[in-house]
Structures are given as C-alpha cells and as structure tokens.
Amino acid sequence: MGVNENNRAGAEKKDKGVKPPETTAEVIRALRRNYQDEAVARTYEEVRDFREGDVSLHYETEVLALSEALGGVRGEILEVAVGTGRLCRRLRRFGGGYTGLDVSMQMLSEAKKAVCRDANGPWLVRGDAFQLPFKDNHFEAVVGFRFITHIGPDGRKGVYTELRRVLDDDGILLFDFYGWRRRSAKKTDDERLTVGALRSEVEENGFRLIKVYGTRHVVCDVVSVPFRWLKIRSGVRAAGWLGVKMLSPLDEFFDRSRGGIAVCKKL
Numbered sequence: 001m002g003v004n005e006n007n008r009a010g011a012e013k014k015d016k017g018v019k020p021p022e023t024t025a026e027v028i029r030a031l032r033r034n035y036q037d038e039a040v041a042r043t044y045e046e047v048r049d050f051r052e053g054d055v056s057l058h059y060e061t062e063v064l065a066l067s068e069a070l071g072g073v074r075g076e077i078l079e080v081a082v083g084t085g086r087l088c089r090r091l092r093r094f095g096g097g098y099t100g101l102d103v104s105m106q107m108l109s110e111a112k113k114a115v116c117r118d119a120n121g122p123w124l125v126r127g128d129a130f131q132l133p134f135k136d137n138h139f140e141a142v143v144g145f146r147f148i149t150h151i152g153p154d155g156r157k158g159v160y161t162e163l164r165r166v167l168d169d170d171g172i173l174l175f176d177f178y179g180w181r182r183r184s185a186k187k188t189d190d191e192r193l194t195v196g197a198l199r200s201e202v203e204e205n206g207f208r209l210i211k212v213y214g215t216r217h218v219v220c221d222v223v224s225v226p227f228r229w230l231k232i233r234s235g236v237r238a239a240g241w242l243g244v245k246m247l248s249p250l251d252e253f254f255d256r257s258r259g260g261i262a263v264c265k266k267l
C-alpha cells in the first residue's frame with residue numbers, strides 16, 4: 001500500500017465513525033497498536049518528511065535543539081519510543097552510549113535498517129516505556145519525542161515516574177510538546193500545554209523545567225521557504241538556528257509557545 005493509499009485508509013476509518021480512544025488506557029493502547037502495523041512503520045518517515053533526503057524545518061530544528069541540550073552529556077542516553085530511529089541516527093554521537101527503546105517490532109525493524117548498519121550503531125531494544133528494562137539511575141539523559149505528550153496527563157504521570165527512576169540524579173529529560181497555538185485539528189486538549197502548565201506538570205512529577213526551545217516560529221517558517229523549496233538543507237538549518245538561539249527565549253517569556261521542546265532536570 002502506498003503512502004497516499006495508507007493515508008486514505010486512515011481517513012476512511014474516520015469517516016466510518018470509528019470511536020476515538022477516550023480513557024487514558026485506551027489512548028495508550030491505541031498508540032501502541034497503531035505502530036504495530038507494517039505499512040504505518042514503513043511509510044512513517046515518508047509521510048512526515050523525515051527521510052535522509054527530506055528538508056524539513058521542524059525536523060532540523062528538533063535536531064539543533066537536541067544537539068545543544070545533549071552537548072554536555074557524557075553518560076548513557078536513552079531514547080524512549082525511538083520509532084524508526086530518525087532522531088537517534090542524528091544524535092547517537094552524543095553521550096557515552098545511545099540506547100533506543102520501542103514497543104513496536106515493526107518500527108524497530110525500520111530503525112535497524114537505517115541505524116544499525118555500522119558497528120558503532122546504538123543498542124535498540126524492544127520494551128514498554130511504562131516498565132523499562134533498565135536499572136535505577138542508569139541514564140544521564142532521556143529523550144522521548146512524539147510520545148510523551150500523546151498519552152494525556154494521566155498517562156504521562158506513569159511515564160514520568162518510570163523515566164525518573166532510570167535517570168541519574170543529575171539527569172535530564174527532553175521531550176516535545178504541542179502548544180495552544182498549533183493549528184492542528186488533530187491535537188486534543190490533553191495533548192496541548194502552555195509553558196506554564198508544562199512547568200507545573202513536570203514539577204508535580206519530580207522534574208524542574210530548565211529550558212524550552214520553541215520550534216514552530218512563523219519567522220523561521222517564512223525565512224526557510226526558499227531553502228525548503230530549493231531543498232538547501234544548510235539554509236533550512238540556519239532558519240532553525242534562528243529559532244533555537246534567538247526566538248526560543250521569547251516563547252518562554254510570553255508563555256505563548258506554539259509548541260516546542262522541554263528540557264527538564266530531575267529534582
């Protein structure tokens with residue numbers, strides 16, 4: 001099934017009135033089940049412009065912000081819900097070792113194709129983010145993108161507890177979040193957070209929010225248009241850099257983020 005057919009299948013399911021998940025347990029199960037589908041795993045990067053040759057402002061900005069945040073990490077890094085390994089391919093040079101964990105064999109098998117060809121590739125494991133197969137205080141940093149904010153506030157509580165357990169006392173947790181200004185009808189209220197709400201939530205769960213990188217600036221969008229159009233990745237990265245270095249502090253100050261990347265320290 002091609003990408004468009006795959007998307008169409010999803011749209012048809014919606015049209016037929018398949019009931020969306022409501023309880024936290026249903027949301028967690030649905031997220032897990034969706035990525036057990038081989039077609040979803042195979043087309044995941046193509047649909048979202050995450051492939052090696054794609055030029056995506058959002059992806060480049062995420063990599064820039066994560067590279068800055070992980071720059072000082074010398075110990076082990078864990079990426080939960082690593083998916084097809086799009087971030088781990090770009091970040092595995094950081095830290096003293098990089099482990100990617102995901103519950104879906106289908107997503108991991110895509111990750112293995114792309115990431116584990118070289119001897120220094122990361123260690124990829126199958127596992128559940130709610131019950132991590134690692135000992136306490138093992139990692140200096142944990143990265144969790146497109147996962148933590150998808151599972152609602154109650155789901156997040158369980159994940160924060162488990163991630164906190166495996167993080168070292170000085171460890172950092174990095175994850176993306178959706179803001180209120182994101183123009184996406186697909187995001188539910190449970191998935192959206194203002195910076196203020198995010199700060200309170202992580203504090204209630206044993207973390208301190210130490211930095212927020214805004215990743216969805218209109219200015220960067222506009223600056224990057226010609227570079228995206230001409231597929232010049234260095235230009236897109238420069239636009240992303242502008243957002244990460246210059247505009248992120250404004251997001252936090254005005255508490256109006258359209259979404260971004262949270263850097264939290266274990267309390």
Ligand SMILES: C[S@@+](CC[C@H](N)C(=O)[O-])C[C@H]1O[C@@H](n2cnc3c(N)ncnc32)[C@H](O)[C@@H]1O
Pocket residue numbers: 028031032035036080081082083084085086087101102103104107127128129130144145146147
């Ligand atoms: C939207 S994808 C994100 C993949 C990757 N982090 C990224 O940013 O591209 C969500 C991922 O979460 C994984 N996942 C869902 N439930 C999980 C769980 N309970 N434990 C670990 N991984 C899970 C899915 O298999 C899928 O790979």
